[in-house]
Amino acid sequence: MAYAAPLPISAERPLSIPVREIAPWALFAFTLAAVVVYFVGFEQGTLAIFSSDYMHEFVHDARHLAGLPCH
Ligand SMILES: [Zn+2]
Numbered sequence: 001m002a003y004a005a006p007l008p009i010s011a012e013r014p015l016s017i018p019v020r021e022i023a024p025w026a027l028f029a030f031t032l033a034a035v036v037v038y039f040v041g042f043e044q045g046t047l048a049i050f051s052s053d054y055m056h057e058f059v060h061d062a063r064h065l066a067g068l069p070c071h
Pocket of ligand 1: 060064070071
């Protein structure tokens with residue numbers, strides 16, 4: 001009967017990422033998420049950036065999926 005050799009226990013410490021390196025990416029992700037939330041949830045009526053209903057219709061299913069009132 002053959003036994004597998006035990007794996008060596010790694011003494012490495014967990015990788016730490018400085019906040020200074022994460023902050024720009026976190027800001028970018030937050031901004032991108034805010035833009036998506038705006039277009040899905042608020043691009044309609046007086047808050048609309050585009051005068052046509054194209055953007056509203058483009059995200060219409062996501063709007064209903066999020067449970068936002070629509071029509
Ligand atoms: Zn709708």
